[in-house]
Amino acid sequence: MTSTIAVDRPTPAAGPGYASRLPSLTGLRWIAALLVFGFHAGTMRIIADPGPQAVVGEIFTLGLSGVQFFFILSGFVLVWSMRPGASRRRFWRRRFAKIYPNHLVLWALAMLAMLWFADPINPVAALENLFLVQAWDPRPGHFYSVNNVSWSLSCELFFYLCLPLVLPAVRRARPWLLWAVVIAVPLLILALWPGQALVPEADRWWFAQVFPLVRSLEFWMGVAAAELMLRGRWRGPRLPLASLIFVLTWVAASQWIPAEFWTALLSAAYVLVIAAAADADVHGRRSPLRSRPMVWLGEVSFAFYLVHVFVIMTILRVTGDWGTGLPGWWGPVAVIGFLLLTLGLAALLQRYVEQPMMRLLAPSRPPRPGPQDGEPATPGGGWSATPAGPGRATESRGAPRSGTPGGPVVDGLPRQRMSGGGDVDLATGPGQDRSVQQGR
Numbered sequence: 057m058t059s060t061i062a063v064d065r066p067t068p069a070a071g072p073g074y075a076s077r078l079p080s081l082t083g084l085r086w087i088a089a090l091l092v093f094g095f096h097a098g099t100m101r102i103i104a105d106p107g108p109q110a111v112v113g114e115i116f117t118l119g120l121s122g123v124q125f126f127f128i129l130s131g132f133v134l135v136w137s138m139r140p141g142a143s144r145r146r147f148w149r150r151r152f153a154k155i156y157p158n159h160l161v162l163w164a165l166a167m168l169a170m171l172w173f174a175d176p177i178n179p180v181a182a183l184e185n186l187f188l189v190q191a192w193d194p195r196p197g198h199f200y201s202v203n204n205v206s207w208s209l210s211c212e213l214f215f216y217l218c219l220p221l222v223l224p225a226v227r228r229a230r231p232w233l234l235w236a237v238v239i240a241v242p243l244l245i246l247a248l249w250p251g252q253a254l255v256p257e258a259d260r261w262w263f264a265q266v267f268p269l270v271r272s273l274e275f276w277m278g279v280a281a282a283e284l285m286l287r288g289r290w291r292g293p294r295l296p297l298a299s300l301i302f303v304l305t306w307v308a309a310s311q312w313i314p315a316e317f318w319t320a321l322l323s324a325a326y327v328l329v330i331a332a333a334a335d336a337d338v339h340g341r342r343s344p345l346r347s348r349p350m351v352w353l354g355e356v357s358f359a360f361y362l363v364h365v366f367v368i369m370t371i372l373r374v375t376g377d378w379g380t381g382l383p384g385w386w387g388p389v390a391v392i393g394f395l396l397l398t399l400g401l402a403a404l405l406q407r408y409v410e411q412p413m414m415r416l417l418a419p420s421r422p423p424r425p426g427p428q429d430g431e432p433a434t435p436g437g438g439w440s441a442t443p444a445g446p447g448r449a450t451e452s453r454g455a456p457r458s459g460t461p462g463g464p465v466v467d468g469l470p471r472q473r474m475s476g477g478g479d480v481d482l483a484t485g486p487g488q489d490r491s492v493q494q495g496r
Contacts (some may be wrong), residue, residue: 065436073465081133082354083345088125089357093364095119100368100378103387112391117310119129123208124274125221128326130212132280134219135226136334138288143222146419151216153417155209157356157409159188162362166203167372167391188213191271194262205365207266214268215275226279231289232342237280238327241273242320273325281327282334295343298332301325310350359402359410367398 094116107288136146170177172283181201184190190199191210199207228232236313248270250258284290292298305319305325309318336343371394372378382390 077475078133078136078334078337079346079351079354080337080343081129081330081345082104083347084125084129084330084333084354086350086353086360087345088122088129089361090126091116091118091119091122091326092361093274093398095392096365096368097394099382100367100372101367102372102390104381105387108385108388109381112388114310114359117317118306118318119323121241121319121326124319124323124478126208126324127211127215127271127274127276128281129214129279129330131217131275132282132327132330132334133278134216135223135279135282139222147220148216150418152215153414154410156188157413158359158362158405158419159203159209160186161205161405162203162206162366166366170202173373189270191266191268194259194267196258200264203362203366205361208271209267209347211271212265214273218272219279222279226283229283231284231287234280234284238277238284241277242323244273246317246320264326270383271368275325277323278330283332290335292328292331292335294331295329295336295341295345296324297378298328302329326463353399356399356402356406357404360398361399362396363405364398367401 068196094112096119097103098109098113098116098208100118101109103112106374167177167182169172178197178201181190181193184193184198185202185206188206188210190201191207191214193199195381199210205355248264252264281290293301305321309321313321333343333345335341337346381387
């Protein structure tokens, strides 16, 4: 796992910090979170009037797929940023430190809100949610329990447990096999539509939308795409064309394409955008996703997604508008207000819980390997080593660790064709609402 492949490393025009940090992928996190917020703004009846409600619903019909975006992005980033020499225990500990403190805070707040409103509390479901195993329980009221969006954390926890065990096989896999994974995932997602008939009707939503084994398909798609890019074997459009493909796919799916095809098509569009954004950072090409505001929004997106449903639901229940919505222009104004309020609370959660707990609980990263005695250093401070597996070329180590203000500091990568990798923490995807089924 610490061996490298050595090819000439391109020098990014924008500077080495971009290539090592992949800030465009941080910006993409905010887009995914915003899609889910828009979906819930439409399905949680914030707006009472049919006209504005229809507009929000039309724009964010496919917003439920934002969680799919997160899962693919999570697989991509974790493989891209895997540090050589890191043990499984270190990896698992860092992942726990990233997701659990925020989850624990929202779990406690949601439990207090349930007590305040005198809601019935299922102790088994509450404990499942606390320990992030609720996504494995298909019973109604269990997988969407307490802070219901945390079901996706339950899925991510499963992904985190599996990745260090599977990664050695991924590193040894032939490129054609990795491409087979990328191509097969949309087809498997498409097959879930008729495949749901094999599951009892009461469990079909859970099976297609929540079950961690099924949702891991998207995660492994991102893993395979990242490994191909690390080896220099990824072939895809650049960011402008990939973004255009995504927009056209979104519009076509929402307007003309049957629902059973939505998630299969969007998974392909999402992986193209993710890989293209990473490639833009590696080569220093222009990317609006890595602007300072977008990077900041991406950094608070995890806290934002954890908070947004809880904030909307609690305030609407307090005001008595839960289930009915706000009349007239109060509805659209409330949507904007919820967006800004949630963003402010997310910034506080990220500043005073997420970041301090990462510093306190996460282990320090292993020291970055340098050239050994007698080993030639490559340009830009990298170094090359002989690959450990058969049939692998050699690849140059990435650029030295670097970072810019306002963004995460990232460590180096194993076997990396391009300069550096990004430690863009994609803890999870956003929550989903049961009221819309997207052909999964």
